[in-house]
Amino acid sequence: MLGEHAVFIIAAFAASVVVLGLLTLWTVLDGRAVRRRLAELEARGIRRRSAGGDAS
Amino acid sequence: MALMDLANPTRFLALSGRVLPWLSGTAIVIVAVGLVLAFRAPADYQQGETVRIMYIHVPFAWLAMLGYTLLALSSLGILVWRHPLADVAHKTMAPIGACFAFLCLVTGSLWGRPMWGTYWVWDARLTSMLVLLLLYLGLLALRSAIEDPNQAGRAAAVLSLVGFINVPIVKFSVDWWNTLHQPASVFRMGGSTIDPSMLWPLMICAIGFTLVMFALHMAAMRTEILRRRLRVLEARAAAEAAYA
Numbered sequence: 368m369l370g371e372h373a374v375f376i377i378a379a380f381a382a383s384v385v386v387l388g389l390l391t392l393w394t395v396l397d398g399r400a401v402r403r404r405l406a407e408l409e410a411r412g413i414r415r416r417s418a419g420g421d422a423s
Numbered sequence: 424m425a426l427m428d429l430a431n432p433t434r435f436l437a438l439s440g441r442v443l444p445w446l447s448g449t450a451i452v453i454v455a456v457g458l459v460l461a462f463r464a465p466a467d468y469q470q471g472e473t474v475r476i477m478y479i480h481v482p483f484a485w486l487a488m489l490g491y492t493l494l495a496l497s498s499l500g501i502l503v504w505r506h507p508l509a510d511v512a513h514k515t516m517a518p519i520g521a522c523f524a525f526l527c528l529v530t531g532s533l534w535g536r537p538m539w540g541t542y543w544v545w546d547a548r549l550t551s552m553l554v555l556l557l558l559y560l561g562l563l564a565l566r567s568a569i570e571d572p573n574q575a576g577r578a579a580a581v582l583s584l585v586g587f588i589n590v591p592i593v594k595f596s597v598d599w600w601n602t603l604h605q606p607a608s609v610f611r612m613g614g615s616t617i618d619p620s621m622l623w624p625l626m627i628c629a630i631g632f633t634l635v636m637f638a639l640h641m642a643a644m645r646t647e648i649l650r651r652r653l654r655v656l657e658a659r660a661a662a663e664a665a666y667a
Contacts, residue, residue: 370472372537379476379533383483383526387635390522394639398646401653408656413663415652 430508432648439641447638454631460624467621474621476534481609482629483527486636487555488590490520494562495587498580508644510576511651513583514566515643519636521559528552539603547596548604555593558586 369376408414461478470477494516500509531549532542543549562579569575592599597606608616615622 368472369475370466372471372473375533375537376473376475379479379530382529382533383479386522386526386529390519390639394642394646398642398649401646401649405649405653405656408653408660411660413656413660415656 430506432508432511435508436645436648439645443638443641443645446634446641450631450634450638452631453627453634457624457628457631461628464621464624465618470538473534473537476530478625478628479632480527480530480534481625482632483523483530484552484593485629486632487520487524487527487552488593489633490516490523490636491555491558491583491587491590494520494583495590498583501576501580502584507651508648510572510580511644511647512640513576513580515647516640517559517562517566517579519639519643521556521563523636524552524556524559528556544603546603547600548593548602551589551593551596554589558582558589561586 457478461475464474464478466472467474494513497509497513497516500506501513528549531552535544536542562582565579565582566575569578594607596602597604609622609625617625
């Protein structure tokens with residue numbers, strides 16, 4: 368289906384899936400970690416003086 | 424609402440919180456449609472099936488350059504207006520742009536091996552794209568090497584502006600020098616030389632990946648704003664603990 372150079376085509380798409388997948392995963396996990404630490408501090412009563420529920 | 428009002432971090436969080444899910448969903452749908460069309464497009468008369476790589480390689484190259492252009496613009500925001508959101512935008516774009524530059528080089532090499540008979544040549548286009556990747560990596564290294572975030576932001580902004588000279592070099596390298604890499608075939612004087620049956624899937628893939636980049640950037644910016652708030656709160660918590 369992809370001809371004699373299939374291995375190069377598959378490798379190019381696989382590399383793209385891996386790199387963009389890892390970038391997305393890192394972005395999501397990093398965001399969750401920061402939100403979790405913020406929630407922990409807020410639970411201890413430490414919050415921004417100007418906080419108005421915007422840290423969604 | 425004035426544009427500068429939107430550049431307020433709190434307003435940005437509120438607005439991006441509403442936009443991001445739609446942006447991400449649209450990006451995924453458009454990329455999926457683009458890739459389906461890319462695999463249904465006819466094989467190239469010279470490249471054969473290997474032309475499928477072009478539907479990702481070309482958008483990655485454009486986005487690597489667009490990402491660096493956005494870095495240069497946000498550098499102006501850092502140095503001229505000293506806007507905190509410009510620094511957030513700058514810091515979070517560097518790793519995303521680096522990924523696209525890396526993917527451009529990898530997919531280009533994987534296309535080059537069957538088409539040119541080699542993974543790499545020190546051709547002006549390939550070399551200038553490698554320099555672009557190194558500039559991205561240099562920015563990441565510079566930020567992590569300087570402890571003071573404000574100083575790191577200003578140093579990275581200066582490096583970005585100096586390095587921006589490489590973006591037109593990447594774009595016009597195929598015109599200025601005799602290169603193995605083919606000349607521009609989409610954005611050129613006289614119009615595209617690509618048949619519409621291939622051009623449309625390419626453009627749809629390019630739009631889709633551009634939205635992917637913007638969605639990732641928006642998500643990373645939201646996290647970075649929250650991280651800066653977290654840093655302030657942690658410092659306050661540490662100060663309160665010290666006085667207790």
